[in-house]
Amino acid sequence: MVTLAEVARHAGVSASTVSYALSGKRSISAATRERVENSVRKLGYHPNAGARALASSRSNIIALMVPLRTDMYVPVMMEIAMAVATAARTHGYDILLLTGEEGAEAVRRIEGSALADAMIVMDVELDDERLPLLRAANRPAVLIGLPSDTAGLNCVDLDFAAAGAVCAEHLADLGHREIAVIGEAAAVYERHTGFAERTLTGLRERSAELGLRLLHRPCEGSYASVAATLSRVFDERPGTTAFVVQNEAATDPLLALLRQSGRAVPEDVSVVAVCPEQVAAHASVPLTSVAVPAQEMGRRAVEQVIAKIEGRGSNEEVMLLAPELTVRESAAQAPAGT
Amino acid sequence: MVTLAEVARHAGVSASTVSYALSGKRSISAATRERVENSVRKLGYHPNAGARALASSRSNIIALMVPLRTDMYVPVMMEIAMAVATAARTHGYDILLLTGEEGAEAVRRIEGSALADAMIVMDVELDDERLPLLRAANRPAVLIGLPSDTAGLNCVDLDFAAAGAVCAEHLADLGHREIAVIGEAAAVYERHTGFAERTLTGLRERSAELGLRLLHRPCEGSYASVAATLSRVFDERPGTTAFVVQNEAATDPLLALLRQSGRAVPEDVSVVAVCPEQVAAHASVPLTSVAVPAQEMGRRAVEQVIAKIEGRGSNEEVMLLAPELTVRESAAQAPAGT
DNA sequence: ATGAAAGCGCTAACAT
DNA sequence: ATGTTAGCGCTTTCAT
Numbered sequence: 001m002v003t004l005a006e007v008a009r010h011a012g013v014s015a016s017t018v019s020y021a022l023s024g025k026r027s028i029s030a031a032t033r034e035r036v037e038n039s040v041r042k043l044g045y046h047p048n049a050g051a052r053a054l055a056s057s058r059s060n061i062i063a064l065m066v067p068l069r070t071d072m073y074v075p076v077m078m079e080i081a082m083a084v085a086t087a088a089r090t091h092g093y094d095i096l097l098l099t100g101e102e103g104a105e106a107v108r109r110i111e112g113s114a115l116a117d118a119m120i121v122m123d124v125e126l127d128d129e130r131l132p133l134l135r136a137a138n139r140p141a142v143l144i145g146l147p148s149d150t151a152g153l154n155c156v157d158l159d160f161a162a163a164g165a166v167c168a169e170h171l172a173d174l175g176h177r178e179i180a181v182i183g184e185a186a187a188v189y190e191r192h193t194g195f196a197e198r199t200l201t202g203l204r205e206r207s208a209e210l211g212l213r214l215l216h217r218p219c220e221g222s223y224a225s226v227a228a229t230l231s232r233v234f235d236e237r238p239g240t241t242a243f244v245v246q247n248e249a250a251t252d253p254l255l256a257l258l259r260q261s262g263r264a265v266p267e268d269v270s271v272v273a274v275c276p277e278q279v280a281a282h283a284s285v286p287l288t289s290v291a292v293p294a295q296e297m298g299r300r301a302v303e304q305v306i307a308k309i310e311g312r313g314s315n316e317e318v319m320l321l322a323p324e325l326t327v328r329e330s331a332a333q334a335p336a337g338t
Numbered sequence: 339m340v341t342l343a344e345v346a347r348h349a350g351v352s353a354s355t356v357s358y359a360l361s362g363k364r365s366i367s368a369a370t371r372e373r374v375e376n377s378v379r380k381l382g383y384h385p386n387a388g389a390r391a392l393a394s395s396r397s398n399i400i401a402l403m404v405p406l407r408t409d410m411y412v413p414v415m416m417e418i419a420m421a422v423a424t425a426a427r428t429h430g431y432d433i434l435l436l437t438g439e440e441g442a443e444a445v446r447r448i449e450g451s452a453l454a455d456a457m458i459v460m461d462v463e464l465d466d467e468r469l470p471l472l473r474a475a476n477r478p479a480v481l482i483g484l485p486s487d488t489a490g491l492n493c494v495d496l497d498f499a500a501a502g503a504v505c506a507e508h509l510a511d512l513g514h515r516e517i518a519v520i521g522e523a524a525a526v527y528e529r530h531t532g533f534a535e536r537t538l539t540g541l542r543e544r545s546a547e548l549g550l551r552l553l554h555r556p557c558e559g560s561y562a563s564v565a566a567t568l569s570r571v572f573d574e575r576p577g578t579t580a581f582v583v584q585n586e587a588a589t590d591p592l593l594a595l596l597r598q599s600g601r602a603v604p605e606d607v608s609v610v611a612v613c614p615e616q617v618a619a620h621a622s623v624p625l626t627s628v629a630v631p632a633q634e635m636g637r638r639a640v641e642q643v644i645a646k647i648e649g650r651g652s653n654e655e656v657m658l659l660a661p662e663l664t665v666r667e668s669a670a671q672a673p674a675g676t
Numbered sequence: 677a678t679g680a681a682a683g684c685g686c687t688a689a690c691a692t
Numbered sequence: 693a694t695g696t697t698a699g700c701g702c703t704t705t706c707a708t
Contacts, residue, residue, distance in 0.1 A: 001685095003684095003685055003686085004685060004686060004687095005685075005686095015685090015686080015687095016686095016687080016688080019686070019687060019688085020687090020688095023687085025687090025688085047685085047686075048684085048685050048686070050684080050685080050686090051684070051685035051686040051687090052685080052686055052687080053686090054684090054685080054686070054687090055685075055686040055687040055688080056686075056687055056688085057687095
């Protein structure tokens, strides 16, 4: 194993010079810097992570808490995680992968052992058990998601309320007046993850302003429950001409069932989804949709957390990303004779 | 920050005693151990990761290289990654998340900096650029996947050949004689990830033994290409009564298209899939399938790599997990008048 | 069964 | 602009 001392000897300088030449924390003459860099390359030197962490009390590692529950939003979670890892590397940081399983204990462990310089926490619930610890911790933390009380916390999330509003607007522009919302499973609302409620709020407020009638129904992901929900919707509101879906698992069944029941999408019924790009793009009818900007969320979270590590950057910043509606093929002008 | 020294003082013993009491590397009287453990709890002591790594040249971190390419097998990758993280924790290890993006450079970086004690590499290609480095590295590595040359390497993977064989057997048992294989996109075969080919080999060999006629067609995941593939299959082999699908994206289109063309599953046509449980279970017709045992793969990889770290465990071990076929509703007795 | 002390490889004052 | 040196908190000989 190549050490700093060996590099120093090889370059004919002192250890600190090598250290400073590499960190750039004090000015070094071009000549010495060159010599040092040469020796580093020639010897294949890599600073020892443990030693560096011990001496500087900086590990250059960011812990990422990912929900273990593997049943929902998996591709988006993965995309965020990958975006976080990629962004972190461009700033010289590595990612430590923690599963939600350890819960609050993980926060204590990371803080106590100084394993990571900061934490990024995904899948935050409205009243998450980790929040108090995170607030108390003397390590920076950024949440991906939006708890009910954001005091003393940094958060990055999609502005789901705005997403709901955008959907309502788009359908109103197309002349629709009666809209049904196929929501997440009831369990999601009960878990109080917040995002589903926020979409609904945005949808409701904008609908009220635009004079749309709105009917909301939570829904499981199975064919059977989508079928049941659908027939109830058409029973209660036969004039429904458009759907907003926020339920990854329900979109495909929804399209299939509409087709089966003789309703063409988008000629007879329009569908707008709030879901990952992939799901929207690969559906049997490519879906006009608002996507979760996973990449950007990951990148922003990293930037925010690094800013905090390095002493720049306010704490208690809530960054809500503006939704973007992508027009595909599932939403069109409302049919005439309604 | 609580240090070992503080714990020692609080417990009225020396630093080394605390260290040994915690590591169990030499015998400690029950009384002292008790006192130490009490102090640890009372003070909320967590060993400093950097210091420990420096002194012991063990980081208790395993690096996990996950493919960045987020377009395929995402849920399975995620499931494996989570299983790896969970299993690692039960053995006192943490996971460092590396994206495939860095490629071979990541291997050098980890080895040079001693950031991790070992590596687990996912999504290995037949002739992966990282293999030479991994073989040369003096850190243990375990691959999830099976390259063409496994010399000097530890691998964990599903036995895809056996999976193919199991599918052939199941369909033969049900009286099918003409079988079509809907495979992965041609690009997958060209990328030489190997698993698709291995399934096919197993399928072919067992089919030959059982007297089945087999037709293989690679296929993109879109509705259009599944439709095209399907009509070609029925053109060439009108007597086809069963399908084996190995293409996550194609399964739903396949079922939809069969239904549309008036062929009931499983009454008229049987379908057996090689795909993740979730996909199989949530398809419009629950699929009889062979799943990728993601959890087990993750766990085995961790166990194997830790065995190597700790000096037990042979290197050059290839562990092929036996496939298990789960009978659901998509495969039944072949129709009579064929 | 326990202590004392020498590093592990690096960073960051403190020199000059 | 560069060198000297004192730790960072732990593990692990070497003593006893």
